[in-house]
Amino acid sequence: xxxxxxxxxxxxxxxxxxxxTLEYPEKKRYQSDNFRGKLVVEGCVGCGVCKKVCPxxxxxxxxxxxxxxxxxxxxxxxxxxxxxxxxxxxxxxxxMTSEFELATTEKTDLKLTYKGGVND
Ligand code: SF4
Ligand code: SF4
Numbered sequence: 001x002x003x004x005x006x007x008x009x010x011x012x013x014x015x016x017x018x019x020x021t022l023e024y025p026e027k028k029r030y031q032s033d034n035f036r037g038k039l040v041v042e043g044c045v046g047c048g049v050c051k052k053v054c055p056x057x058x059x060x061x062x063x064x065x066x067x068x069x070x071x072x073x074x075x076x077x078x079x080x081x082x083x084x085x086x087x088x089x090x091x092x093x094x095x096m097t098s099e100f101e102l103a104t105t106e107k108t109d110l111k112l113t114y115k116g117g118v119n120d
Pocket of ligand 2: 053078
């Protein structure tokens with residue numbers, strides 16, 4: 001009986017307290033400017049630094065015969081969102097956006113491929 005009353009009291013108390021949860025996805029929390037979400041790249045010159053500093057081997061890119069990068073892929077199946085690629089890119093062409101809703105049922109959807117600066 002005592003436990004029941006305590007439970008009831010807790011419920012009543014919380015009727016007058018501001019909720020700590022949000023009605024996601026309608027409402028979303030403020031995100032820090034330093035949030036490390038979806039990776040984007042634009043203007044890569046193919047120097048290779050990002051591949052060297054990526055601890056999980058999540059980056060691949062291909063060049064054409066002229067040495068121009070034609071396709072650049074972040075494999076989010078491997079990526080740990082450490083940010084190394086963004087911090088160490090000497091040309092500052094990688095950005096980590098605030099987008100975090102990346103869940104999918106297809107593993108292939110987790111390969112973010114950019115061609116000519118546009119997500120393919
Ligand atoms: S470090 Fe930057 S410029 Fe160099 S290959 Fe990676 S994304 Fe491209
Ligand atoms: S965030 Fe880290 S793990 Fe992900 S691609 Fe960049 S360096 Fe690799």
